[in-house]
Amino acid sequence: MFSLTVAAVVFGVVFLAELPDKTALAGLMLGTRYRASYVFVGVAAAFLVHVALAIAAGSVLTLLPHRLVQGVVGVLFLAGAAVLLFRKGDDEEEVKKPADQSFWKVSGAGFMMILVAEFGDLTQIMTANLAARYDDPLSVGVGAVLALWAVAGLGILGGRTLMKYVPLGLITKIAAGVMLLLAGFSLYEAIAG
Numbered sequence: 001m002f003s004l005t006v007a008a009v010v011f012g013v014v015f016l017a018e019l020p021d022k023t024a025l026a027g028l029m030l031g032t033r034y035r036a037s038y039v040f041v042g043v044a045a046a047f048l049v050h051v052a053l054a055i056a057a058g059s060v061l062t063l064l065p066h067r068l069v070q071g072v073v074g075v076l077f078l079a080g081a082a083v084l085l086f087r088k089g090d091d092e093e094e095v096k097k098p099a100d101q102s103f104w105k106v107s108g109a110g111f112m113m114i115l116v117a118e119f120g121d122l123t124q125i126m127t128a129n130l131a132a133r134y135d136d137p138l139s140v141g142v143g144a145v146l147a148l149w150a151v152a153g154l155g156i157l158g159g160r161t162l163m164k165y166v167p168l169g170l171i172t173k174i175a176a177g178v179m180l181l182l183a184g185f186s187l188y189e190a191i192a193g
Contacts, residue, residue: 003139010130010143011150013178017080018123018151020172026113027155034106036156040149041103042110043156047148049115054124055141058131067190073129074186080122080129081179085172114152123148126179133186 030039064072118124127144131137 001138002142003134003136006134006136006139007143007146010127010134010140011147013130013182014123014126014144014147015150016174016178017126018148019154021121021123021151026117027110027152030106030110030113031156034101034109038101038103038106039110039156040153042107042112043114043152044149045107046111046114046118047152048145050118050121050124051127051141051144051148054127054144055131055137058128058140059137069132070186071190073133074183074190076125076129077179077183077186080126081176081183083122085176133182 027039027043030043123144127140130144131140134140
């Protein structure tokens with residue numbers, strides 16, 4: 001059964017964690033070069049694949065004992081918060097410009113860029129953790145996909161404007177704080193469980 005609460009929590013966590021990531025910058029770069037709708041279709045499809053893989057991994061975790069899963073999820077959330085707080089700026093990756101502006105070339109370039117760049121990314125791991133934590137693949141999947149699509153849309157359409165008003169460091173700290181809270185809840189459940 002679909003839970004709007006779980007989807008909203010997942011949306012918030014994934015959105016905040018993905019916003020300071022290279023995806024928004026990649027979307028911004030592609031969106032300034034090519035038709036935004038073509039870029040978004042490719043990026044959205046790649047995120048759908050990533051979330052499906054993360055949900056599958058999280059569903060496998062639910063087969064393990066609950067206390068063990070909560071402990072592992074808590075530790076992984078702590079690690080994710082540490083990555084957000086202590087990482088250095090990512091090097092921007094070069095994107096080759098498609099030979100033409102056709103739908104298939106542009107959306108294909110967006111799809112391949114995100115598929116490769118985001119594989120094993122923090123938000124994919126977080127989505128697997130959230131799927132294991134809530135044992136609600138549909139709600140987690142919907143929340144994660146919508147969050148990733150929202151970040152991609154922001155990056156494609158207005159990343160530069162957003163960054164003028166909201167410092168990237170603040171967004172990163174808020175995302176890390178949310179992850180620390182989730183780590184605390186998960187570790188509490190593992191110990192008290």
